[in-house]
Amino acid sequence: MSSVLAWIDHDSKARERTLRILSLFQEKESRDELGLGSVRDSFADRLFPGTSTIQTRLRYMLFVPWxxxxxxxxxxxxxxxAIQADLLERGLVQPLMDSDDMAGVFGKxxxxxxxxxxxxVYWAGLGVWGIRLTPFSQDEYHRRIDEAYRRRHTLKALEKDARARGDDVDQELRMATLSWHPRLPEPPEEFPSKIDFALSREEAEFIRDRIQVACPNSLLSFLVMHCEPADTHAPWSHSDYASFSDQHKELLTHARLFSEVMHGASLSYNVQLARLRNHDDLVAEHQASFDEWTASFPLEDVRAWSVSRLWELTIDHSHSVTPQTRSFVQQWIDHTRKSPKDLLSNAEALNLIKRREMKLKGTRSRFRNQRALEQWGGYSGVGRLVYRWPNVKVLLNDLYQGINREQVC
Incomplete structure (x- = not known):
């Protein structure tokens, strides 16, 4: 069984827990040096809608609407x-820093x-999960708040007239005047002067129900409803994988193979830059990483992989995968299928990476701009694609601990 992050009140355990959560935030998604973000984010949004790599803790999903x-x-x-909201958000920093759990504090x-x-950071997710009902962008919501007040005033007059006639008020009309879900839990009495990240059971159940209703077919919803938090390196390594639906397994299989294949492209990019810099130690380090990649590469799976199905799964109006991106990915897959271990000596494969980066970065390309090459830190996009999983793990753990918390009478 996979290990589970757990809240324990003893000081040493609390410190260990915080360090482990902090370590998760260091496992950031790969930098998008080769223009793969549209495919990556399409997978991530289908698997874990409403999340992002810059979300830290789940209770912010309540702090903001509160x-x-x-x-x-x-x-x-x-x-x-907007001015007052800004002040109140900034005012959360110190109370959270004064709590026993500082991992993931914005403004630490x-x-x-x-x-x-x-x-x-949370505005889009609040909308996806149905906690935020106002359809506007954050700035537009700020600007149009007086209109919301006027609509509510009009609604009260309509309700008064309806009661006088013995009629009911249209529920849709009432919902249209709300900015936030009507069953949003009440904040703690001392909020925002005293607060921490521990969800109450009521709060956790509210968020769980929102995810279930708003994203019922997502892997996120399945994990929320049926699984304990699993501290694994990727979602396809989850201990409950066998119980996932066929739809989720297919999605994860394509996400995993895309991650495996394009990790080699990122390693090739770093090897080439290290060679260009004449940095022998970096060349050796990235070459070793490349050798590890080829040694564990699932070649037969990749050769049997339906790339056409990959594109069917990643068609998403929010993330446009351009023909150029599809061509680049297909060409790299073709080279990889022939011989992964020869990619660093294959001139066509090397030039494919080089041309892709030059096309994306233009005059800022590290292959053509000496200053950009000199400013390169030695590592670019060397992390594997895991589709926000490190952040999702923390959110799931926060929710699980809230669901299992003793209810305060």
Whole structure:
């Protein structure tokens, strides 16, 4: 059975837990040096809708609507709305830093001077999960909040008239005036001056239900409803993989093979740059990584892989996979299928990587811009694609601990 991250109150255990969660945030997705982001994100959105690689902890999915809902309750006008929300978000930093669990705090280093607020990171996910009902972008929501107040005022008048006639108010009309889900749990009494990342059972059940309703066919929903958190390196290594649906298994198989194949392309890119820099130690290091990749490469699986089916699965209106990207991927797969171990001596395969990077980066290409090459840190996109799994693991663990928390009477 896979190991499970667990909340334990003893100090030494708490520190160990925090360090383990912090280590997950270091497993970032590969940098998109070769323009594979559209395929990667299409897989990730199908598997784990509403998530992103910059989300840290699950309770931010409640912190954000709690702050905005409190401002709406006060009928704060549009001219002050965004300013006050900004202040309240920045005010979360210190209370979270004062808690026993600081892993994933936005502003841990910058404090109140943080440049990216949680609301901007979680806004899309809040909409995908159906917690946010307003259809507007965050900026437009700020600007149009006075309109929302007017619609609610009109609704109250309609409800009064309806009650006088003995009629019911149209539920759709009522929902259309809401910015946030009507069953959003109430925040703790001391919020936001005192807060931590531990979800109450009610909060966890609310988020679980939102995911189930909004994303019922996703792997995320299945994991939320049926599985314990698994500390594995990739979603296809999950201990409950055998119980996944055929649809999820197919999606994960294509995601895994795409990750395996294109990892070799990223390693080739790094080897070539190290050679160009005449950095023998880096060449040796990246060559060793390449050799490890070829030694474990599932060649027969890749040769039997239906690439046409890959493109069918990654057709997504939100992530346009260009013909150029499809051509690059297909050519690299073709070279890989012939002989993975010869890719670093195959002139066509090497030039394919070089041309791709030059096309994407233009004058900033490290192959043609000496300054860009000199500024290269020695590692670019060497991590395997795992489709936000390190972040998803933390979110799932937060949810699992909340679901299993003793209910406070």
């Amino acid at each position: 702050i905005y809902h409190s401002l709406e309750e006060k009928r704060l006008p549009a001219e002050n709305f 280093t910058a404090g109140k001077s943080l440049k990216r607020l949680p609301s901007s």
